[in-house]
Amino acid sequence: MNIGAHTFEEFKSLVAAFHGYPAPGVLLGGYMVEMARTALPPGVLFEVVAESAKCLPDAIQLLTPCSAGNNWMKVINLGRYALVMYDKYTGEGVRVYVxxxxxxAWPELRAWLMKEKPKAEQNAENLLKEIEAAGDRVCGIQTIRIHSRFLEHAHMGEVGLCPxxxxxxxxxxxxxxxxCQGGAPYDLIG
Amino acid sequence: MNIGAHTFEEFKSLVAAFHGYPAPGVLLGGYMVEMARTALPPGVLFEVVAESAKCLPDAIQLLTPCSAGNNWMKVINLGRYALVMYDKYTGEGVRVYVxxxxxxAWPELRAWLMKEKPKAEQNAENLLKEIEAAGDRVCGIQTIRIHSRFLEHAHMGEVGLCPxxxxxxxxxxxxxxxxCQGGAPYDLIG
Incomplete structure (x- = not known):
């Protein structure tokens, strides 16, 4: 099944280039992004929240204008393989989940998602085949309204020099x- | 000044495609990423922490194998325009900052970074010219060691179905x- 305008093979190449390898999670995530986008009215300006920090953010960044650096994509790790995509002005949108x-019907996909087998027993080729064959049919979709604090962008205020x-x-x-308040996760050596 | 293997114009196009527009922060960030990478021994497998969630994550994602979805890039918002890049096994690396x-020597760049003028008074063309002319000469570099908890990747453990x-x-x-513990930033409508 195609992923938006891409064949599965084309999207696999994009994923390999951006993510380092054609990770199953980004491939499945591609179908999720397209399912959500198709459910929104055409032309709507949207933002996205990923409920998982694993793989899904890269499917969002590859297939939408939303990125970590433009803050139209946010990652709120709820541990679920799901995303919400919503009109950035009204907050109305959809949630796509596994x-x-x-x-x-997809034993290799289920075993991988639910971690039913150790990695050595997983069959990577069959897993990708199932992801392509299943497409968005393993996903559900819900209507959501994002909380209003997500509709306002934080303003940075004045900039100063740290003393x-x-x-x-x-x-x-x-x-x-x-x-300097202690938030830095490293020691300065020189 | 080139940004790694890209001319400034080429990188501007990459940034526009990924980030939505050729944001000054991603362009400056490109020089910062390349300055850090050049300071690490060739061939070292590295990860990156961005100290700002604005723009800088996209420069990192465009120029390195590190992304939000593969977790080789992390964003820890310390409010400073800086990044640390470190050997993923030893934790030794560098920090590049403005x-x-x-x-x-770069009044438009300084005015933009320090928010000295309202947006309407900024000259976008001069700003990009100064970013290209300055390159990494507005940056400093420090030697760092990342805290050891960043060297271990969290394991997800067992997966269950939420009741x-x-x-x-x-x-x-x-x-x-x-x-379901209350972390979701939206209301389900249907």
Whole structure:
């Protein structure tokens, strides 16, 4: 089954180039993105929330204008393989999720998603074949309205120079920047 | 100044396609990514942390194998325009940041980064010209070691079906999934 304007093979190549390898999650995610987009009125300006940080963000970034860096895509890790796509002005949209009941017909896909077998026993070729054959038929779709705080974009406010590190930072973060407040996950060596 | 293997114009086109428009932050970010990469030993497998969620993640995703979906890129919003790139096994690497002292020679770039002028008074053309002319000369570089918890990848553990929504979720998240625990930022309408 095609993924939007791409054949499965074309999308596999795009995924390999962007994600490092043709990960099953990004391929399945491609069908999920297209299912959601098709359900929105044509031409609507949308944003997306990924409910998983694994793979799904890359399907969204490859197939929509939404990215981590333009903040039209957000990742809120709820541990579910699902995404919501919504009109950025009204907040109305859809949620596409993997419907566990629909996985019965696709044993390799189910075993992979539900982690039923150790990786060494999984058959990668059959898994990709099932993903392509199933397409969006393993997915369910719901109507949602995003909470209103997602409709406003945060403004950064004034920028100052941190008196500790000397770098620019949003003054709203406090007297010193968040890095110097202890948020940096590294030690400076030199 | 070229950005890695790309001319400035080529990279501008890549940025426009991925990010929606040739955002100054992604262009400056491109020089920062290449400065960091050049400082690491050739061939080292690296991961990246972006200290800003604005623009910089897209420069990283366009120029390295690291992405939001493969988790080789992480965004830890410290409010500083900086990134760390480190050997994924040893944690040793570099941090590239915008050095406020080096901005003096680039008034449009400084005004934009420090938000010294309202958007309407900024000159977008001059800003891009200054970014291209300055390249990585507005950046500083430091040696860092990432905290060791970043060297281990979290394992998801067993997957179960959430007794509330019926979807697959990591059992380590609790008796019900995080979405059903109240984490979902939307209301289900149908």
């Amino acid at each position: 419907d566990a009941r629909r996985l019965e 500790v590190c000397g770098e620019g930072f949003p003054k709203n973060d406090g007297a010193i920047c968040r890095g | 050095d406020a002292r080096r901005l003096e 509330v929504c019926g979807e697959g979720f990591p059992k380590n998240d609790g008796a019900i999934c995080r979405g």
